[in-house]
Amino acid sequence: xxxxxxxxxxxxxTFTLLNKVEEYLKNTDPDRVGxxxxxxxxxxxxxxxxxxxxxxxxxxxxxxxxxxxLAFRRLGVNKQNVMQKRHYEDLGKKINVPLDYNDYDxxxxxxxxxxxxxxxxxxxxxxxxxxxxxxxNLQEHNQDVEYDKLVIIFNELERYKKEYGLIDFNDMVSDxxxxxVAPKFDVxxxxxxxxxxxxxxxxxxxxxxxxxxxxxxxxxxQAIFRWAGADxxxxxxxTGKLLHLTESVRVPRKVHDxxxxxxxxxxxxxxxxxxxxxxxxALSMYDNFEDVDMSSGKWxxxxxxxxxxxxxxxTLRTRGLYYENxxxxxxxxxxxxxxxxWEKLKNGxxxxxxxxxxxxxYMGPHQWDKEKIQALVKESFYGIxxxxxxxxxxxNKVWHExxxxxxxxxxxxxxxxxxxxxxxxxxxRIKLSTIHSVKGGEEDNVVLxxxxxxxxxxxxxxNPDDENxxxxxxxxxxxxxxxxxxxxxxNKCFPMDEV
Numbered sequence: 501x502x503x504x505x506x507x508x509x510x511x512x513x514t515f516t517l518l519n520k521v522e523e524y525l526k527n528t529d530p531d532r533v534g535x536x537x538x539x540x541x542x543x544x545x546x547x548x549x550x551x552x553x554x555x556x557x558x559x560x561x562x563x564x565x566x567x568x569x570l571a572f573r574r575l576g577v578n579k580q581n582v583m584q585k586r587h588y589e590d591l592g593k594k595i596n597v598p599l600d601y602n603d604y605d606x607x608x609x610x611x612x613x614x615x616x617x618x619x620x621x622x623x624x625x626x627x628x629x630x631x632x633x634x635x636x637n638l639q640e641h642n643q644d645v646e647y648d649k650l651v652i653i654f655n656e657l658e659r660y661k662k663e664y665g666l667i668d669f670n671d672m673v674s675d676x677x678x679x680x681v682a683p684k685f686d687v688x689x690x691x692x693x694x695x696x697x698x699x700x701x702x703x704x705x706x707x708x709x710x711x712x713x714x715x716x717x718x719x720x721x722q723a724i725f726r727w728a729g730a731d732x733x734x735x736x737x738x739t740g741k742l743l744h745l746t747e748s749v750r751v752p753r754k755v756h757d758x759x760x761x762x763x764x765x766x767x768x769x770x771x772x773x774x775x776x777x778x779x780x781x782a783l784s785m786y787d788n789f790e791d792v793d794m795s796s797g798k799w800x801x802x803x804x805x806x807x808x809x810x811x812x813x814x815t816l817r818t819r820g821l822y823y824e825n826x827x828x829x830x831x832x833x834x835x836x837x838x839x840x841x842w843e844k845l846k847n848g849x850x851x852x853x854x855x856x857x858x859x860x861x862y863m864g865p866h867q868w869d870k871e872k873i874q875a876l877v878k879e880s881f882y883g884i885x886x887x888x889x890x891x892x893x894x895x896n897k898v899w900h901e902x903x904x905x906x907x908x909x910x911x912x913x914x915x916x917x918x919x920x921x922x923x924x925x926x927x928x929r930i931k932l933s934t935i936h937s938v939k940g941g942e943e944d945n946v947v948l949x950x951x952x953x954x955x956x957x958x959x960x961x962x963n964p965d966d967e968n969x970x971x972x973x974x975x976x977x978x979x980x981x982x983x984x985x986x987x988x989x990x991n992k993c994f995p996m997d998e999v
Contacts, residue, residue: 502708502740505717508774509759509976510750510942513717514542516743517689518549520715524687525554534563534688534707536570538695542940543569546691563683567700568669571676574683583661583668588619591660597653613728617641618653626670627697627729640727640962642955673703685711692940693718693738697729716740720770721763724936724970727959736770746774750942752781755978762972765995766965782981790815792947792983795920799930800943802974804952804994809932816930820916822923823930826937831914835906836924838862839899839914846896850881862903867895935974946978950987950994957992967994 507513517535524533530550537543547564550556563570572582592599600615614620625635632654636647661667667675676682688711690696690704695718708714716738723732751759756776763769786792789812801823803809809825816823816830823830838859841851845859853876860868869892876882876891887893895902900911917924931943952960952967960967971994975982987993 501712502714502716502738503743504738504740505715505743505745506770506772507717507719507745508721508748508772509719509973510748510777511745511774512749513719513745514545514691514940516745517691517715517717518546520687521546521550521689522553524713525550528686530554530556530560531562532684532686533561534570534683534685534711535561536563536565536567536688536690536704536707538566538692540566540569542691546689563685567696567703568672571672571703574681575672575675575679577667577672581666582672583666587660587664587666591657594660595653595656597649599653617643617645618650621645621650622654622657623670624729626674627699628731629698629702640959670699673699677702677706680706682707682710687711687713687715689715689717691717694720694723694732694735695725695730696734698731698734699729701731701734714740721766721772721969722939722973724939724966724973726963726966733768736768744772748774748777750979751776751976752779752978752980753777754781754783755975755982756781758783758982759972759975762968762975762995765968766972768965779980781978783984784981785984785986787986789947789949789985792985794819794821794930794945794947797929797945798943799945799947800938800941800977801930801932801947801949802935802938802977803932803949804935804956804970806934808949808951808953809934812932817913817916820913820918820920820922821930822917822928823932824928825932829928831910831917831924833924834858835862835903835910836914838903842899842902845884845887848883850883852881853878856882856887862906863895864905867897867902867904868893935970938977939973942977942979944978944980945983946974946981947983947985948974949985950996951989952987952992952994954992964995971995 505513505516507516521533521535535543535546537546543565547558547561550561550564551558562573565573588599597618598616599619614623621635621641622632624640625632628635632650633647636645636650661671685707688708693704693716696704716735718735720732720736723730723735726732748756753776801809801812806826813823813825813830837855838861841855842859845851856876857873860870860873872890872892882891884893884896888896900915903911914924933941948971956967986996990996
């Protein structure tokens with residue numbers, strides 16, 4: 501039996517699947533349960549929960565993984581036989597065409613990403629099971645692409661893979677289907693199914709055709725990867741027993757009402773009703789990002805592209821706010837630890853060798869004779885008097901004056917964060933992310949930028965459903981308060997509704 505789990509934002513799709521997993525594991529051998537997700541992160545979440553609940557090891561759950569990982573395992577592929585960044589670069593040099601390729605980013609999006617429109621067209625044609633010229637004629641590329649050149653690159657890529665015994669991720673999926681190597685399961689779970697490509701849907705069918713029970717979870721309104729080959733129509737047309745989740749535990753009423761206006765613009769979708777959580781929430785609009793008071797609480801700042809987020813970093817630094825952008829913290833923790841340790845030294849505490857070395861790297865030659873540091877013993881502890889007398893320390897100034905080798909901009913930023921009351925020993929409470937990267941995430945406060953790039957707006961004019969779905973996903977990450985920044989250019993933005 502196939503069950504379609506249809507879950508709007510915050511209604512607990514994954515939670516529902518994981519509960520079903522637990523039900524089956526009570527009476528089913530773990531290796532007869534398959535759980536496949538779009539990203540490694542989602543697959544690992546399910547695996548970790550099952551391991552803890554049933555006291556299982558990772559080896560006990562061999563089929564909790566991504567679809568690509570399943571193909572990799574069942575085909576017996578070696579990692580050295582998979583196309584990597586260096587292979588694309590090497591091919592590009594051989595044919596005198598730059599072929600930029602970012603290594604398969606399974607943790608964040610599970611997508612093939614490249615700046616080369618030629619590689620992108622080739623990849624999309626495979627994912628969609630259409631010919632090269634059909635994909636070319638869709639005119640989804642951003643730059644000028646010569647069809648004859650496209651054909652040459654495609655042929656050279658296939659020749660290169662054959663010559664060196666290499667395959668790409670699409671080849672893996674295709675070979676999996678052709679080889680009919682899908683394991684037999686008692687039950688199989690597919691999470692975030694709206695993000696699957698047509699090729700991945702074919703792979704999924706080859707799995708559930710050998711399976712007693714199947715659960716397919718997703719939400720067509722949150723299908724935001726069509727540009728990367730996702731085939732939402734395959735999800736919309738699925739048949740089976742429908743399990744419609746209708747109550748959100750995340751989205752408050754004001755945000756829900758606004759989000760429904762956004763998604764109502766989408767022409768091709770499954771009509772569905774769902775309720776907000778029992779909380780009013782808040783929705784505010786601003787003309788400028790600088791007007792948003794982010795001095796307390798937890799925040800997600802979401803933009804359509806990374807470079808739009810980069811522009812906001814100076815504002816956050818000027819305000820002394822601690823943030824994270826693409827998993828990188830806005831300052832190095834080593835310098836904060838050094839500042840804390842310096843104050844401990846000044847107060848008479850003894851510190852181990854490694855802490856002393858960390859402090860010393862932020863001091864210039866006028867503050868510390870670095871040659872004498874070489875005599876420090878790794879196993880020993882040191883106080884400020886001994887360091888001054890025997891090891892070349894020349895200062896007892898406060899840390900931001902003593903750390904003259906740290907760079908004034910860095911020091912000023914940390915001092916500003918201290919003044920703002922930021923807790924620098926914890927993870928940042930402000931996170932910057934693209935909407936695509938935050939999929940599945942949530943936060944109390946969400947700031948949503950509404951500007952679009954020129955290329956994105958051109959895509960919007962061709963297929964407005966994609967951008968409306970993206971805007972909807974961004975808005976529905978909100979648990980308490982949605983803050984919308986009005987666009988700088990109303991001719992190139994998400995379609996706006998006033999509050």
